[in-house]
Amino acid sequence: MSVHININKICKSYxxxxxxxxxxxxxxxxxxxxxxxxxxxxxxxxxxxLTSLLIPTSGTATVGDYDVVKDYKKIRQSTGYxxxxxxxxxxxxxxxxxxxxxxxFNTSLKENYDLIKDIYIQIEPFKKRRAGDxxxxxxxxxxxxxxxxxxxxxxxxxxxxxxxxxVSRMEFWELLKKMQKRGITIxxxxxxxxxxxxxxxxxxIQGGKLLAVDKPENIVKSFKxxxxxxxxxxxxKLIYDLDNLMNTSNVFRFGETIHITSNIDDDLLYTxxxxxxxxxxxxxxxxxxxxxxxxxxxxxxxxxxxMVKG
Amino acid sequence: xxxxEKIIEVTNLVKMFGSFTAxxxxxxxxxxxxxxxxxxxxxxxxxxxxRILCGLSPPTSGKVIVAGYDVSLYPNKVxxxxxxxxxxxxxxxxxxVKENFRFYxxxxxxxxxxxxxxxxxxxxxxxxxxxxxxxxxxxxxxWKQKLAxxxxxxxxPKVVFLDEPTGGVDPITRRQFWEMIYESADKGITVxxxxxxxxEAEYCERISIMSEGKIEALDTPAKLKSNYGVNTxxxxxxxxxx
Numbered sequence: 334m335s336v337h338i339n340i341n342k343i344c345k346s347y348x349x350x351x352x353x354x355x356x357x358x359x360x361x362x363x364x365x366x367x368x369x370x371x372x373x374x375x376x377x378x379x380x381x382x383l384t385s386l387l388i389p390t391s392g393t394a395t396v397g398d399y400d401v402v403k404d405y406k407k408i409r410q411s412t413g414y415x416x417x418x419x420x421x422x423x424x425x426x427x428x429x430x431x432x433x434x435x436x437x438f439n440t441s442l443k444e445n446y447d448l449i450k451d452i453y454i455q456i457e458p459f460k461k462r463r464a465g466d467x468x469x470x471x472x473x474x475x476x477x478x479x480x481x482x483x484x485x486x487x488x489x490x491x492x493x494x495x496x497x498x499x500v501s502r503m504e505f506w507e508l509l510k511k512m513q514k515r516g517i518t519i520x521x522x523x524x525x526x527x528x529x530x531x532x533x534x535x536x537x538i539q540g541g542k543l544l545a546v547d548k549p550e551n552i553v554k555s556f557k558x559x560x561x562x563x564x565x566x567x568x569x570k571l572i573y574d575l576d577n578l579m580n581t582s583n584v585f586r587f588g589e590t591i592h593i594t595s596n597i598d599d600d601l602l603y604t605x606x607x608x609x610x611x612x613x614x615x616x617x618x619x620x621x622x623x624x625x626x627x628x629x630x631x632x633x634x635x636x637x638x639x640m641v642k643g
Numbered sequence: 644x645x646x647x648e649k650i651i652e653v654t655n656l657v658k659m660f661g662s663f664t665a666x667x668x669x670x671x672x673x674x675x676x677x678x679x680x681x682x683x684x685x686x687x688x689x690x691x692x693x694r695i696l697c698g699l700s701p702p703t704s705g706k707v708i709v710a711g712y713d714v715s716l717y718p719n720k721v722x723x724x725x726x727x728x729x730x731x732x733x734x735x736x737x738x739x740v741k742e743n744f745r746f747y748x749x750x751x752x753x754x755x756x757x758x759x760x761x762x763x764x765x766x767x768x769x770x771x772x773x774x775x776x777x778x779x780x781x782x783x784x785x786w787k788q789k790l791a792x793x794x795x796x797x798x799x800p801k802v803v804f805l806d807e808p809t810g811g812v813d814p815i816t817r818r819q820f821w822e823m824i825y826e827s828a829d830k831g832i833t834v835x836x837x838x839x840x841x842x843e844a845e846y847c848e849r850i851s852i853m854s855e856g857k858i859e860a861l862d863t864p865a866k867l868k869s870n871y872g873v874n875t876x877x878x879x880x881x882x883x884x885x
Contacts, residue, residue, distance in 0.1 A: 371784075371812055371813030372811040372812065470686070495810060495811055496730075496807065499839065499841055499877055499880045499881060500880070500881055501685060503881065524810075527877075569825050572822075585814075585815075587842065588842040588875075589864065632814055633815060636815055
């Protein structure tokens, strides 16, 4: 019952701003596909095109057998959409919002209760409360319930975890995994790089262009060079001194350490040189360890490359 | 030991809304030039506490002193001595960059000459001189956030409150933003910051984590990790907030 998605050379311009530049990719039936990128990357424009709410400047896209422009009525029947901004009726209660969206799609809460049960039971105690009076986490669960109420084959979630704390984010992903088990294809966008690892495939997107599309583990594998985590007594000054280190690129603060990429093959030689350079510059408590890259390292490196290329 | 100057002093802060206790007996100090991370789950009571610290809402009981003034007695003195920016609201989208500086500079009571100098200084530092006459709505989010931070410190406040300043911003700009934070702290401005990015929690000197209206933990990132026997701030947060 799940559907695959084909996106073919999609471009979208607003006046002279190119929001999407020649996007081509396909999304497998039943997978969780993540678009990872910051605000302004083009994620929302792409999602509006896939949900038939926006017409592309050029290119085509299909959801299952349906074209997003020609077959927009069919698309809307089979797709659930959770926009980035909370868009339900604030003056209707939880229950009224759900009944309203169900009736638009000629169905009822009762008919599809089983599908939304996992999520809905968490907000059911507040079903008489107006949506405007819910906390952020509860609003998000109500919005997801409404997006699922017509039993869609595909759901598209635009930054569902932005501004959400680390615990709620984890719980939200557990819900998505349950939806996936029911055979629903899930497209989700996020600015949190750590959420990439929870997707089957991800597209890294920036400035309307795809930087990479692959399984998260393959994106990490394709990282070029050796990555090292460095720390020393004066972390703030350290970042400027590492910028001047030989054979080094991509100097970025990373939690409690600074990540640097070596451009030479000999790790030992590189570490020895770095150590010498830092102790001569007056640092102590120096640690330099080889580490495995995560998605954010890859994103930073790809962004850097992209800026150099222009 | 050298006694550091306290910029924020919170003693037994309680805030009630009707019968609901949003802040329960909060007590902490923040020092001059410190970067203090104020973390917690959604709904834990962070926003309520920040509003009190900024002089926007009086505490139900307890004593809160910010930048030398008691927030209950002198809320307007507090407001004049702090800076504030948030992800949700910072600058005016329908004014140009220069107009935003002029507007906020005026509110903070700077002279025309000072406003001009500060505008020049920050735009040069951000390499954004070419944006002076551009309407803010046309500027990318990351740049806007850097401008908003500059505007929030243009009157040399003793402390600046940053409420999720980097939400949705790209990873390079997020890091540039933190360089600006470090630079201000080096100059002696105290930085009070909230974030949902746990790697950014590591960039703070000390962190408090709130849960259900109380501060459940307060220490350096390194001590918190060792106290809870985990390797990342994300795990510390999940242990406390779940």
